[in-house]
Amino acid sequence: MTNYLHTFETAKANAAVILLNQGGMIFHALICRKFVHTCFGGALLVGLLLVIFPGQGLGSTHLVQVATGEEAIGMAARGELDPEMVKEHAFDARTIIVDHVLDTYDWHLFDVGQRSFSIPLPMILFYEGKLYLFSSSRFEHGYAAHRGFRIATEGHLKGRAIRVLSDGITPDPEASYIWDLSITRNVLAVFLSSAILCLVLAGVGRRYRRCNVYTIPKGFPALLEPFIIFVRDQIALMAIWPRHYLQFLPYLLTVFFFIFFNNLLGLLPIFPGGSNVTGNISVTFVLAMFTFFTTHWFANRTYWQHMFNMPGVPMFLKFPIPILPVIEVAGALIKPFVLMIRLMANITAGHMVILSLTSLIFVLGTVSIYMGYAISPLTVVFLIFLNFLKILVAFLQAYIFTLFSAFFFGMAVPETHP
Amino acid sequence: MELLMPGLGLIFWMTIAFGLVVYILKKFAWKPILLMLQERERQLVKSQSDARRIEMEMTQLSQLRARKLAEGEKLVEQMTIEAHSKAEAILEEAREKSREEARIIISRADETVEAFKKEAMQEIRAQISSLSIDMAEKILEDEFSDRDRNTHYVDMLLDKLVLN
Incomplete structure (x- = not known):
């Protein structure tokens, strides 16, 4: 089992090539729509290849190659297969990918030969x-x-x-x-990213405390400021009444930067990145719960009235069978649920596509080593495109989560009609 | 399916960590940053309104200046006209005065001439009278030398007188 991972970790080293390209990615932040289409097209194509090739390529007479990883392990356990052979030949992309987006109890760093180096937690x-x-x-x-x-x-x-x-x-x-x-890998990743966020942003805050209206901060704070203004004007002020938006703004800013930063950190293939933090359902669950409880903590009378006693609708919808209140309560619960699933699914999907592309090299490599070599440059090109796309998605998902949270807050504090 | 299984530990630690992040960032990052942004925007709006006000004032001032300039020009014109008329008047007065003086001088000269004339006439008269007396004396001397005739003449005169 771990040996599949070993094989895969070498793939990860390959993926470090991508890291080199990430420096240049900032310049491509203004990706046109056409590019996004290209990327989606590329991802689809690779997905198709993945579906077709394992079936064809592994369809040789060798028993091990027919078996996918889990089956092979099962067979090995039942004594139908030589476990050594399983370790040698089988390459199960699905298992590897799913294992890698899941949380683990140690933080794997790199392999040297057969030795695996990881941080025990x-x-x-x-x-x-x-x-x-x-x-x-x-x-x-x-x-x-x-x-x-x-x-x-x-x-x-x-x-x-x-x-x-x-x-x-x-x-x-x-x-x-x-x-x-x-303290699993994702917990540590959350701690690390939280610490980095706090240190960096508190540092920025200190610089703002020191300056006056005429000395506008330069450097990193200047890079950050457009994002802060974006969250304030395009998210908070757009979704919440101006009278109320200020009490939600710190939370919205924190959520935005937390998700954005963790999304970006997840794209880094090396420590302290590479963890699928925002693609983990527990993390998105907590984020969604924060939004849920904040919404209902600040919700005003009108909100509760609309939930349990909607004005302007016939009584039979509310009593004796409370159809409308049930729908409203369900809606209030579905909202954070959707927030949770959307963020998790998007980020995990991104990780999976990147891992799938990398696995493609090894899937083809099991067919023929030369095919593996041949596909590598193409894969790297696709991976670079996908990393661009993932940067866009990193921003987009942070934006969407924050925007929807702001909409829920805005609904919780409606301006009472005169 | 295992992807959708929430883990208790991660939820627990994430709640603590994220709660702390929200608190710390709110206190140490967003508060000063948002305050400063607000302050700067207020300053910006203020500067804008200031600029607008100053611009308006400038327009007013330039209008005032133009008005004042026009007024000044008018004043100068008026003053020139006034000065002209005044000068004219002064000149006229001077002329009048000189005419008057000339008249006086002339009249005085006339008087002098008259006086001279009178004097001359007086002199002439005196001369004439003395001359005539002299001549008359001579004549009379001459006349009275012939006694007979004078007597005769007186007789005649007496006659006439008696007749009267």
């Missing part, structure tokens, strides 16, 4: 009233069990810590819920 588990605190390196990249815990390799809890029986492999069927507060 603390495991914090509450199980049956007991606290288990140990380093994730005890799991030995998922190969070992420690104090009755192991990283699940399949099922809906794949990648998470589960309770195992004394043999160290079989999941404990009678295990109760594990309160898992471990």
Whole structure:
């Protein structure tokens, strides 16, 4: 299993080439619509290639090549296949991609030969009233069990810590819920990006505190200012009444910069980037919940009245069967849900497309090493395009999340009609 | 499916971290930045209105200047005219005066001439009278030398007188 990852990590080194190009990307921020179409077209084409080629290319007589990763592991476990052969030949893009957008207990940095270097992170588990605190390196990249815990390799809890029986492999069927507060890769990424954001922006704030109206700050604050003004004028003031917008503005600005910064950080293939933070459902869930609770904390009388006792509609819609209130409450719950899914899906999809493109090299490489070489330059060109697109999407998703939050706030504090 | 499974730990830590980020950024970043932006915009609006006001004042001032200039010109014109008429008047007066003086001088000269004339006449008269007396004396001397005839003449006169 890990060896697929090893193969993939070399692909990641390949992707470092992309990093070199990212410096130049800023200049291409003004991407025309035509370019976006090109990128979408490219992504679609690659997707099609991915669908077609594994089927054709792996359709050789060799049993291992027919089997995709998970099946191969299953077969190996049942003794139908030599595990070594599985490790040698199978390349399952799907498993690798999904594994890489998921959260992990350690932060993989790079491989040297067969050695994998990663930052071990603390495991914090509450199980049956007991606290288990140990380093994730005890799991030995998922190969070992420690104090009755192991990283699940399949099922809906794949990648998470589960309770195992004394043999160290079989999941404990009678295990109760594990309160898992471990510092995972994404948690660390959130901490790091939060710290960077706070330090940088507080520094900018300090420079603003020092200057007066005539000494406009230069450099980084000057780069930041258009974004701040954009959020204020094009998002907050557009969606919320001028009388109320100021109380929501700090939150909107924070959300915008948090998402934008984490999106960009996710595009970096090396530490401290590369984590799929804003594409993780837990992160977007928390963000959406913040928006939800802020909306309802500040909501005024008119909002609640419209929710539970909509004026101007016939009584039978509200009593005895509260059709309209139910719809309204459902709407209030769906709004943050949509926010959560949209951000997560967009960012994860972006990561997946980039990973798929990189995997293409190896998928073709299993067919013939020369095909792998042949496709590499094309893949790199596509990856560069996609990274441009992802920068656009990074901004766009931050903008959309902030804009919709602002709209919800605006709806929570409607101006009472005279 | 595992992509859609929220993790408790991440939710927990993310809530704490993001809450802190919101708080810290609100206090240390957005507050000073937004304040400064607001301040600068206010300053901008103020400068704009100031500029507009100053422009208006400038127009007013230039209008005032033009008006004053026109007034000044008119005044100068008027003054010139006045000065002209005054000069004219002074000249006229001077002329009148000189005429008067000339008249006086002339009349005085006339008087002198008259006086001279009178004197001359007087002299002439005196001369004439003395001459005539002298002559008369001579004549009379001559006349009275012939006694007879005078007597005769007186007789005749007496006659006439008696007749009268």
